[in-house]
Structure formats: structure tokens, C-alpha cells
Amino acid sequence: MGILPIQLMNGLFAASTLLLCSLGMVIIFGNMNVVNLAHGEFIMVGAYTAWFISAVARLPFVAAVAGAALVAGLFGAVVERVVIKRFYQRFEETLLATYAISIIMTQIFRLGFSSMKKIVELPVRGGFEIGSMTFPKYNLVIVAAAATAVGFVCLLFYKTPFGRRVRAIRQNRNMAMCLGINASATDTLSFGLGCALAGLAGAVTAPVKIVFPAMGASYLMDSFSTVVVGGVDSFIGTAASSALISESTSVLGGFMSEVYAQIIVLVGIILILRFRPSGLFAKERR
Amino acid sequence: MTVNHNSGSVLSAVGVSAGYAAGRVLHGISFEVRAGDVIALIGRNGVGKTTLLRCIMGLIKPDCGRIEFLGAPLAGPASAIASSGIAYVPQGRDIFSDFTVRENLFMGAQRAKKGVAAERFDSVLEYFPALRAHLDRRGGVLSGGQQQQLAIGRALMGAPKLLLLDEPTEGIQPNIVAHISDILGRVHESLGLPIIIVEQNLKFAMGRANRFLCMQKGSIAACGDIGELSEDVIAKYLRV
Ligand SMILES: Nc1ncnc2c1ncn2[C@@H]1O[C@H](COP(=O)(O)OP(=O)(O)O)[C@@H](O)[C@H]1O
Ligand SMILES: [Mg+2]
Numbered sequence: 001m002g003i004l005p006i007q008l009m010n011g012l013f014a015a016s017t018l019l020l021c022s023l024g025m026v027i028i029f030g031n032m033n034v035v036n037l038a039h040g041e042f043i044m045v046g047a048y049t050a051w052f053i054s055a056v057a058r059l060p061f062v063a064a065v066a067g068a069a070l071v072a073g074l075f076g077a078v079v080e081r082v083v084i085k086r087f088y089q090r091f092e093e094t095l096l097a098t099y100a101i102s103i104i105m106t107q108i109f110r111l112g113f114s115s116m117k118k119i120v121e122l123p124v125r126g127g128f129e130i131g132s133m134t135f136p137k138y139n140l141v142i143v144a145a146a147a148t149a150v151g152f153v154c155l156l157f158y159k160t161p162f163g164r165r166v167r168a169i170r171q172n173r174n175m176a177m178c179l180g181i182n183a184s185a186t187d188t189l190s191f192g193l194g195c196a197l198a199g200l201a202g203a204v205t206a207p208v209k210i211v212f213p214a215m216g217a218s219y220l221m222d223s224f225s226t227v228v229v230g231g232v233d234s235f236i237g238t239a240a241s242s243a244l245i246s247e248s249t250s251v252l253g254g255f256m257s258e259v260y261a262q263i264i265v266l267v268g269i270i271l272i273l274r275f276r277p278s279g280l281f282a283k284e285r286r
Numbered sequence: 287m288t289v290n291h292n293s294g295s296v297l298s299a300v301g302v303s304a305g306y307a308a309g310r311v312l313h314g315i316s317f318e319v320r321a322g323d324v325i326a327l328i329g330r331n332g333v334g335k336t337t338l339l340r341c342i343m344g345l346i347k348p349d350c351g352r353i354e355f356l357g358a359p360l361a362g363p364a365s366a367i368a369s370s371g372i373a374y375v376p377q378g379r380d381i382f383s384d385f386t387v388r389e390n391l392f393m394g395a396q397r398a399k400k401g402v403a404a405e406r407f408d409s410v411l412e413y414f415p416a417l418r419a420h421l422d423r424r425g426g427v428l429s430g431g432q433q434q435q436l437a438i439g440r441a442l443m444g445a446p447k448l449l450l451l452d453e454p455t456e457g458i459q460p461n462i463v464a465h466i467s468d469i470l471g472r473v474h475e476s477l478g479l480p481i482i483i484v485e486q487n488l489k490f491a492m493g494r495a496n497r498f499l500c501m502q503k504g505s506i507a508a509c510g511d512i513g514e515l516s517e518d519v520i521a522k523y524l525r526v
Contacts, residue, residue, distance in 0.1 A: 164385075164389065164393065167382075167384065167385070168382055168385070168393055171382045171383065171384055171385075172380050172382060174345055174364065174380075175376065175380040175382070176393075177345075177363060177364035177365045177368070178343055178345070178364050178365075178368050178374045178376070179368055179393050179394055179396055179440070179444065180365050180368035180369045180396040180397055180444065181365055181393075181396055182363075182365045183363070183365060184363070
């Protein structure tokens with residue numbers, strides 16, 4: 001088996017992780033226009049919840065994932081009610097507020113659980129073979145989780161009354177309200193949903209990552225660049241940009257050092273945004 | 287002084303003042319809408335007609351004064367006011383341009399059950415058959431006249447008890463204006479729906495309204511039965 005198929009497979013696994021971690025941001029940044037600098041910390045909350053449910057309470061991993069989404073989502077809804085809703089359309093204040101939230105969350109987890117790394121056991125062990133290569137079976141779980149999550153949010157946004165309300169508010173908030181849509185309740189739900197997706201990502205990726213209080217920081221920039229390249233408010237666009245970014249990093253990494261591959265991809269992202277500032281898959285707006 | 291002596295009050299405003307951060311626009315507005323009324327709200331550009339409708343709709347809060355709708359004070363955000371039965375067709379129509387015509391219409395029926403909304407959808411299409419051919423097209427690609435019909439149809443989807451229309455004939459071809467006037471007449475007659483129409487097109491306004499309110503610099507300068515809308519009033523408050 002040549003090197004290319006291996007790199008493509010690894011790219012697929014990386015893309016699934018990236019996509020899972022970015023979906024919440026498509027909702028919160030893309031649809032609600034809030035730059036949430038605490039995005040990574042909601043992923044961290046999900047990872048810790050998964051650790052607690054699976055390693056401490058010894059419940060099945062499925063419960064850990066569901067619990068992580070629920071905890072992160074409820075926490076997100078509370079944060080929206082208490083903090084975020086006061087700062088809509090006020091960019092600098094939102095940045096400061098969400099930055100403060102990210103620091104507070106990290107410190108609380110440091111105090112509560114120490115800085116020690118937590119380990120979440122792989123719920124699915126062993127590998128599967130393609131040709132002569134073996135990949136961890138759990139990678140398939142991540143791919144399936146990412147595909148399911150994208151399918152779920154697409155259905156939710158494009159096929160349900162809730163999704164239509166969110167999209168109506170995004171297009172014309174005042175008119176949506178004049179038709180009887182409770183915009184502030186919808187905001188709370190969508191922010192909570194975005195955080196629940198971040199929590200879900202934290203739980204699903206926890207067994208293959210290291211869980212510690214400051215882990216969130218590393219997720220923020222990756223998710224942000226993926227969402228921006230994808231066209232900010234597009235789930236499918238973000239899926240495509242996750243694939244593009246991860247596959248090119250992985251494939252290039254097969255021919256040169258990882259560091260050079262990352263630099264080339266980063267330059268590529270900058271070039272894309274230079275020539276298509278609203279991302280590869282932005283709807284043309286008039 | 288008017289047609290409907292015995293009919294109840296639908297909307298009443300007492301001493302309403304409101305404005306924007308830049309300054310007060312409405313100064314102590316008082317008027318009443320009674321059941322069966324079609325009120326033409328007229329006045330030159332910039333006198334505050336749109337601001338008054340936005341204020342009724344809850345998009346801006348009055349600094350002082352009171353507005354009552356069907357006997358209860360109007361309060362809360364626009365969504366609550368819409369839910370209490372006031373529908374608004376804003377100047378510029380504000381169609382959701384990414385939604386199809388069908389989706390735009392159903393957006394107007396937030397509080398209705400599925401079956402009820404479907405029935406209203408059918409009757410709205412009877413009023414505006416021109417929309418039928420465009421149901422699956424995006425609202426943003428429609429012509430101005432089609433968008434206006436869509437905006438009125440969307441408002442009717444909520445089965446409102448009061449309809450606010452802001453310059454429905456602005457930038458629309460004369461034959462469509464006649465059609466819209468026609469439809470409004472039919473809607474008013476069959477549903478008995480009270481309407482406030484802001485209008486520059488006096489012919490249109492006088493054809494539909496039974497009463498008029500004439501604004502000048504944020505106040506009501508004249509009002510009365512449409513028959514009392516004299517050449518003097520028109521010359522004084524409307525001619526540029
Ligand atoms: N969003 C706004 N912010 C500040 N001032 C406004 C706004 N909208 C309208 N105005 C001002 O309020 C006054 C009344 O405007 P408007 O109600 O739109 O008048 P009309 O509909 O009668 O033409 C005008 O002087 C206008 O400049
Ligand atoms: Mg106006």
C-alpha cells in the first residue's frame with residue numbers, strides 16, 4: 001500500500017475531529033454573529049463531563065457523550081442569559097466578556113480537578129485493516145459522530161420550525177419579531193445548542209486527546225479558521241473546509257515535515273481569504 | 287362624527303411621545319381606531335408616520351403616553367405585540383430574501399396549528415393568485431409588486447385583528463396598485479379587519495379609507511372622516 005491512501009485516511013479522521021469541534025461555532029459565530037472566545041472551554045467542559053461520567057461514575061460511553069452535550073448546552077444557555085445577551089452587536093465587549101468567561105472556566109476546572117491530565121478510556125478498542133495498514137477502530141466512531149452531527153444540524157436548521165426561526169432572525173431580526181418570533185428565547189436556544197455541540201465534540205474526542213483545564217485554547221484557532229474558510233454560516237461549507245484543511249495537511253505531511261505542511265496550509269488559508277473574504281462556500285448576498 | 291358610532295375601540299393611543307437616540311420624533315400623539323375602520327395616515331415625508339407604526343409595533347418604546355389594544359395596554363417586545371394580533375407590513379416590505387415565497391408566507395403563521403396555517407395559506411393564495419406561480423422561488427428575486435403582495439399575504443397568515451401598512455404602493459406599477467387596493471377592500475369587507483394605511487398616494491388612500499389622520503412634525507394636525515379631507519388640508523399638510 002502506498003503512502004497516499006494512508007495519508008488520505010488519516011486526513012479523513014482529522015477532518016472529522018475538526019468538523020465536530022467547529023459545528024458549534026458555525027451556529028454561534030456564523031448565525032448569531034458572536035465571536036465566542038470560550039468555544040474551546042465548552043469543548044473542555046464536554047471532555048471533563050465525559051471523563052466524570054465514564055471514569056468516575058463508570059457509566060457507558062454513550063451516556064458520557066449525551067451527558068457532555070447536555071451539561072455544556074445548559075451551561076451555554078445560562079451564560080447566554082446572564083452575559084452574552086447584554087452584548088449582541090457590540091463586538092469588543094463580546095470579545096472581552098467571552099475571553100473572561102474562558103479564563104474563569106479554565107481556573108474553576110483547575111481548582112476543582114487540579115491541572116492533572118485526565119484519561120478517558122477508549123470505548124472501542126482494537127483496529128481495522130485496509131490493505132496492509134491498521135487504523136484504530138475508534139476513528140470510525142469519530143467519523144460517524146461527525147457525519148451524524150452534521151446531518152442533525154442540517155435537518156434542524158433547514159427542516160424544522162426552530163431552524164426557520166433562527167434563519168429568519170439572522171436575515172431580519174426586527175421583521176422576525178414583528179411576526180411573533182420570540183427572538184431572545186431563540187437566541188438562548190441556539191447559543192445553548194452551539195455549546196452542546198462543542199460539549200459533544202469534547203466528549204467524542206476525549207479518548208484520543210488529553211483532558212486538562214487549559215486544553216480549550218488549542219481548539220479555538222483551528223475551529224475559527226475552519227469556519228471562516230467554510231463561509232461562516234454554512235454547515236456543508238464547514239464540512240468541506242474541514243476536509244480540505246485536514247486532507248491537505250495530512251497529504252503534505254506525507255512528503256515533508258508536519259511543521260512545513262501546516263505552514264503551507266496556513267498560507268493557503270490566508271490566500272483563500274485574500275481572494276474570497278467571505279469564505280469558499282459563502283452564499284452570495286445582495 | 288364617524289360611521290361606526292357603536293363599535294368598540296380596537297386601538298387607542300393617548301399622548302404618545304417617542305423617538306430615537308438622535309431626538310424625539312413623535313410629540314403627544316392621540317387617536318383611536320374603531321372596529322371597521324380603515325384609517326389613512328398621511329403627511330409629508332419625515333413627519334413620523336413610520337415611527338408611529340414602529341412605536342405601535344413595539345420596535346421603539348414610547349417615552350411617555352399609553353397605547354391600548356382591545357382594552358389591554360400594549361407592552362413587551364414586538365413578538366408579544368404581534369402575538370396579541372397586530373400585523374405589520376413595513377415600508378420596504380422586509381421579505382426574507384433567502385426564504386421561498388411559501389416559507390415567507392408560513393413565517394406569518396407562527397402561532398397557528400399546522401392545519402389552520404394550511405387553510406390560511408389557501409385563502410391568502412386566493413387573494414393573491416399571482417404568488418401561486420412563484421411559491422418555490424426565493425422571496426428576494428420577486429418584483430416589487432410581488433413582494434408587496436407577499437408581505438401583505440404574510441401579514442394575513444397571522445389572522446390579525448389589526449393591520450398596519452406602511453406605504454404599500456411605494457415604487458409599484460399602477461396596475462398592481464389597483465389590484466392591491468382591490469384586495470385590501472375585499473379583505474376589509476370579508477374579515478372586517480381594521481387597517482391603518484400610511485400612504486403618499488392620496489387617490490389610493492381616499493379610495494379605501496373611511497377616516498384620515500394627518501401628521502405634521504410628529505403631531506396629529508388634522509383628522510376626521512375621509513369626506514372631510516378638504517383641499518385646504520391637502521394643500522396645507524401634503525403639498526410639497
Ligand atoms: N432609525 C432612525 N434613527 C434616527 N432617526 C430616525 C430613524 N428613523 C427615522 N428617523 C427620523 O425620524 C423622523 C421621522 O421619520 P419617519 O417616521 O420615517 O417619517 P415618515 O415615515 O413620515 O416619512 C425623520 O426626521 C427621520 O430622519
Ligand atoms: Mg415612512
